[in-house]
Amino acid sequence: MPPAPRRRREILQEAGRHDEETTVGSGRVRTIALLLLSALPPTLEGAAVAALGFQAARGLAPQASAVWPYHVYHDMRWLLVYHNSIPGFAVELLAVTLLRGLYSAALVALSWPAEVPRPPPRWLIRRNVEIAALAMVVVSPWAAFSVAFATVTLAWFLLASLVPMLILSPFLIRAGTVSHWWRGLPSGQLVGWSALNLVLLTLAGACAASVPGWWAVPVVAVAGAANGLIRRRTVHEAVLPGRMRWARVPVAPLAIVLIMVLAVLTQAVVGIAGRGTRGEWQPPMVTRPLPAQVRHAVIAIAGHDSGYDGRQPVDPRVERFSYRGLDGQGRPVPYHPKDTHRSLESSAALLAAQVAAVHRRTGRPVALIGQSEGAMVVVTYLKASPGSPVDAAVLFSPLLRPGRSYYPPPQARSGWGVVGGWELRWMIGLANLVRENDQNADEPFIRSLLDRGPFYRNYALCPVPGVRMVAFLPTSSAVEAPPGQYAGIPVVQRPGFHGAILYQEPVQEEIQAVLAGATLHQRRREYDVLQQLAAAWQAPPLAIRLNPV
Structure with missing residues (x-):
């Protein structure tokens, strides 16, 4: 020795x-x-x-x-x-x-x-x-x-x-x-x-x-x-x-x-979904009136683990999206953080009903503003609803190339990533002992990303005919995917962290410009550098041909 x-x-x-x-x-x-x-x-x-x-x-x-x-x-x-x-x-x-x-x-x-x-x-x-x-x-x-x-x-x-x-x-x-x-x-x-x-x-x-x-x-x-x-x-x-x-x-x-x-x-x-929004979500477009030149009715969609107590936005042209749907009068129902754990497909179906109700009530074209999970609900809805009343969509901190890995549902005894899935379940189960809102490695939102991985991985930020789309990306998102350009729509890159750039004052002006008809596209030099520096620490993605779904 x-x-x-x-x-x-x-x-x-x-x-x-x-x-x-x-x-x-x-x-x-x-x-x-x-x-x-x-x-x-x-x-x-x-x-x-x-x-x-x-x-x-x-x-x-x-x-x-x-x-x-x-x-x-x-x-x-x-x-x-x-x-x-x-x-x-x-x-x-x-x-x-x-x-x-x-x-x-x-x-x-x-x-x-x-x-x-x-x-x-x-x-x-x-x-x-x-x-x-x-x-x-x-x-x-x-x-x-x-x-x-x-x-x-x-x-x-x-x-x-x-x-x-x-x-x-x-x-x-x-x-x-x-x-x-x-x-x-x-x-x-x-x-x-x-x-x-x-x-x-x-x-x-x-x-x-x-x-x-x-x-x-x-x-x-x-x-x-x-x-x-x-x-x-x-x-x-x-x-x-x-x-x-x-x-x-x-x-x-x-x-x-x-x-x-x-x-x-x-x-x-x-948390496994990162909590893009914590508790009550009150972004400026909810707490301030919109400029007079905005002709849209706006639906604002919060992210994972957000909540909504039923308070109406200041501007009557703005409405909060509800992860529990609409009441008998076609108004969004208050919801709790647990309600955001539903599948993206079911959330998109609720959004479709709310878009139809808002358009029918106001007669205006509809603009969607989604953050984090809310942004993924928007792209899921747009891909499933061609020719809808929506002609503008603003995506804040959308997930970049999610679904690159896979693990099967808990009832499966085999499948790509099966051990990793069980390890996550055990870790999350222990973490739930000291956490207010329980998480689940197989909650419907997570399974949406896993089971439709090829779509969210490669096509979520592709353009939709007839819809002006802009994605606002914080610089922290540069490390969230291997180096490359994944958005086929205009992007605005801003210094900041996931879910935070929505509250920056210059961003409010840019939202108003987009709603008024402008198309923005602003890239930052450090974004590509950060992408490359994070390349060594990405997990290897599962080849798409191996994804069982």
Whole structure:
């Protein structure tokens, strides 16, 4: 077993003198072998992705040889999307765990500092296989988050899943190299090198996603070799630590428990559908009168977990959409947050009845303004109702390419993503214990996105004949889908987060301009950059031909 961490000077003194020529020569050979071995998996994955034309997954390949736990996060995202039975997942998980452990042991051996005796290969293999198994368990809930993210495409999921990887990395790096890894805080240098690897993976993923076709292969090969250099530094820092703080405290187990608890608490705060609207929804078009030149009757549609107490908007030309339908006088009925969990198809049917009632009562053309889930209700209605009285639609924070992942209903015992679905159900069930409004991984709204994934993924933001459509996208939505242009309608990109840009004063003027007949189209430079930087951390989408519906 490798020595317990001691001061760098003491270890070097005990190591004695080495023959300089032998050390330098073998060091060169080991460095070349390390670089080649580190570059191999990213190169093979990059070539396979290029050969298949799998554009959305090009940013993931550099992670195949990253340090702990980024490579495991890479593996688990692929596994949770691409398995179609529980026994199949178990076999795949076992195979990947063994391969990851063997591969990591080889990289650690090649990275080992020459001045310290290296532990036997058997110890390195056993230790790295054990850590691979541990990492698979700890990272799995966050990889399941990534599957949920690919379903509802909200930036919170992506951002929430990266923080635990950054926290875990220094601890797991030590775990694969030294015996008493679970005690003491990692050194600042080790934290810095592991953070640098995250930065490298982000930049390499952005480059791989932005270059055409096969050019991504040399990009990921270079990134893989750079992973090897970072791994060598992390192994040196783990084996030859400086002064260790809290040397007797079991910090690593505490950090792992914290990460597992955070997986549930984060789900409790964010929710699987992200809560684009919280509680009573009172945007300016509801609380202020519209300009006189607006000739439309306007229906405003709130997002997930919103509520409506029945208060009428200030302007009589504006009406709130109700997720519970209309009363006997054709007026929207108050609703509770739970009512927004219905399927998009049923919500669109309620909207169709309300559009007809408003048009019949006012004689005006109808304009729809929808936010988040409300925007998806609008596009579902428009695709199902050609020739309707609606001739203008404004979409705020629509979900970008939702339905990229899949998991079958709970009664199914097999199907693509079946284990990921059950993991989400367990996490959401635990989160419901500390949450006011219960969520459900199979609520009708979520199943709408899953069961009509190909439509929402590729056609939701396509133009509808006879309808002027504009989508307002916050800059946070740039990280919600792989790099690309997914809107066939005009877009206005605004700085902000999901569901927040509707309240910006300039946006109110733009809404009025759209309702008055203007067509807006405004792109921001940073949007494309953010898309590329997020490419490395997307979950691989399920190929459309594999979607059972």
